[in-house]
Amino acid sequence: MKRLVVYRIAVVAGLIALLEVLCLAGVIDKITMQAPHLIARDLWRLLASGKMNGAIAKTLGNTLLALLFAVGAGVIAGALLHRRRALRDTLDPLFATYYAVPVFAFYPFFIVVFGLGDLPQILIAFMLGVVAMIVNTLNGLDRVPTVLLKTARILRLGPVDTALSVTLPSAGPYLLTGVKLAVAYAFIGIIGSEFILSRGGIGYEINFAYTNFDNATMYPLIVLILLASIAINTVLSRWERTLLARRGAR
Amino acid sequence: MTPQVTLAGVGKTFPAGRVTPALHALGPLDLALRQGEFFAVVGPSGCGKSTLLEIIAGLARPTTGTASFEGQPIVDEAPDGIGVVFQEDASLPWLDVAGNVAFGLRRSGLPQAERDRRVRDVLKLVGLADFANTYPAQLSGGMRQRVCIARTLVMQPRLILLDEPFGALDQQTRLLMGDELLRMWRETRATVFLITHALDEATMLADRIGVMSARPGRLIDVVETGWPRERDSRIVEDPGFGVITARLWKSLREESLKTIGRTMPRGDGDA
Numbered sequence: 310m311k312r313l314v315v316y317r318i319a320v321v322a323g324l325i326a327l328l329e330v331l332c333l334a335g336v337i338d339k340i341t342m343q344a345p346h347l348i349a350r351d352l353w354r355l356l357a358s359g360k361m362n363g364a365i366a367k368t369l370g371n372t373l374l375a376l377l378f379a380v381g382a383g384v385i386a387g388a389l390l391h392r393r394r395a396l397r398d399t400l401d402p403l404f405a406t407y408y409a410v411p412v413f414a415f416y417p418f419f420i421v422v423f424g425l426g427d428l429p430q431i432l433i434a435f436m437l438g439v440v441a442m443i444v445n446t447l448n449g450l451d452r453v454p455t456v457l458l459k460t461a462r463i464l465r466l467g468p469v470d471t472a473l474s475v476t477l478p479s480a481g482p483y484l485l486t487g488v489k490l491a492v493a494y495a496f497i498g499i500i501g502s503e504f505i506l507s508r509g510g511i512g513y514e515i516n517f518a519y520t521n522f523d524n525a526t527m528y529p530l531i532v533l534i535l536l537a538s539i540a541i542n543t544v545l546s547r548w549e550r551t552l553l554a555r556r557g558a559r
Numbered sequence: 560m561t562p563q564v565t566l567a568g569v570g571k572t573f574p575a576g577r578v579t580p581a582l583h584a585l586g587p588l589d590l591a592l593r594q595g596e597f598f599a600v601v602g603p604s605g606c607g608k609s610t611l612l613e614i615i616a617g618l619a620r621p622t623t624g625t626a627s628f629e630g631q632p633i634v635d636e637a638p639d640g641i642g643v644v645f646q647e648d649a650s651l652p653w654l655d656v657a658g659n660v661a662f663g664l665r666r667s668g669l670p671q672a673e674r675d676r677r678v679r680d681v682l683k684l685v686g687l688a689d690f691a692n693t694y695p696a697q698l699s700g701g702m703r704q705r706v707c708i709a710r711t712l713v714m715q716p717r718l719i720l721l722d723e724p725f726g727a728l729d730q731q732t733r734l735l736m737g738d739e740l741l742r743m744w745r746e747t748r749a750t751v752f753l754i755t756h757a758l759d760e761a762t763m764l765a766d767r768i769g770v771m772s773a774r775p776g777r778l779i780d781v782v783e784t785g786w787p788r789e790r791d792s793r794i795v796e797d798p799g800f801g802v803i804t805a806r807l808w809k810s811l812r813e814e815s816l817k818t819i820g821r822t823m824p825r826g827d828g829d830a
Contacts, residue, residue: 456649479653
């Protein structure tokens, strides 16, 4: 296990070193990409200058909002659908094909309806994430053992108490899988729509830097997004592993 | 003394589904459980034993007849004072052993100190005192079942229903768990209603044994074992043990054959 982690880090470090060498040797020219150590330096300068604070706050804030709505609505919709068999059977195929629909195609429509503000961006991120949350909630609820629900009835727990103290914890690991997906989708939704048409946010700044040949801004911002997304995913994965280890899976 | 549980003409028919015909699963059946006795039920598979238990537990509603616990009718809700141990593992995997046992006291309204004391006492009673902070996944099947028994006992129920609680355990563990069950039964003074498919287990543990017919399950015999209250698994050496087990088998053999005869042609043996 330990050794695998070392190998994994070695692979990533090796790729970065390769880029570094290729950049320094001039195989990759400066206009295409800067050497990794310069990107790191520029990222540090960019963060220290505070120029990007507004954009970072906007992107992270909107992502968080979209995520909260997607998780909240997804869990509630999943719980309701779980109790309505006929409706669920009707919608199941739609969920299955949902991710074949390029939600971004609706962006012009959203702008017409909701204007140029943050709302259409949050809406796209929400729409991307919510179905993953619904599907995983349904999956988790399906796997709550009947005997636990019987136990709740024997212990005379009310419906709310049963949901909070038996059903949700039992479905917990599946919900967490949904949350992980929703995080990824929320990031994709927000940053993607900032790229297309927006007046702020990290996605907008990357696009702006790109059209102005400003590599000293573009690459550091890309790295910043990577780091943020990896950090959040790592935290959630750790939590998931603790939950699963407790339950004897692995 | 008035019986603790009274079943009068209790029957259960499951309504027809889209592809399944209506199923007459149980009864009509009359039964009176005496305060503090150890009552075991044996019967061929699919005879409605579990349905009978669910009716007493308030988890299922009888289609005919009435069920009452301590004089109160049992309707759609688990009566206060009844605890159930199921065949399946009902431990909560996200709570440690102490948390699982304390879960039984969620609605008790007891102060925290009293809860802790009860949890400690019960863990000692079931032999899990050293495992209070262990998670169920790290325990064997027998120990997990003990967690569920502890969670039931901590509520200090006056009637304990057990639905083949040792069905998934190996023979030796089952004998030892039987011994422990007898000890807990004596110490808690609760009534025990045990469903089992093992005739020797019923004979070894119970004061009275009800024998059920093939579906729809009815009581075709009730056998008094006449064992002393102080007893353990060594009762199998008693000459009466073989006599009683033989009598149970005599009553059951024909019923079990009916069950097998009914399901064999379709090729599924566990109906």
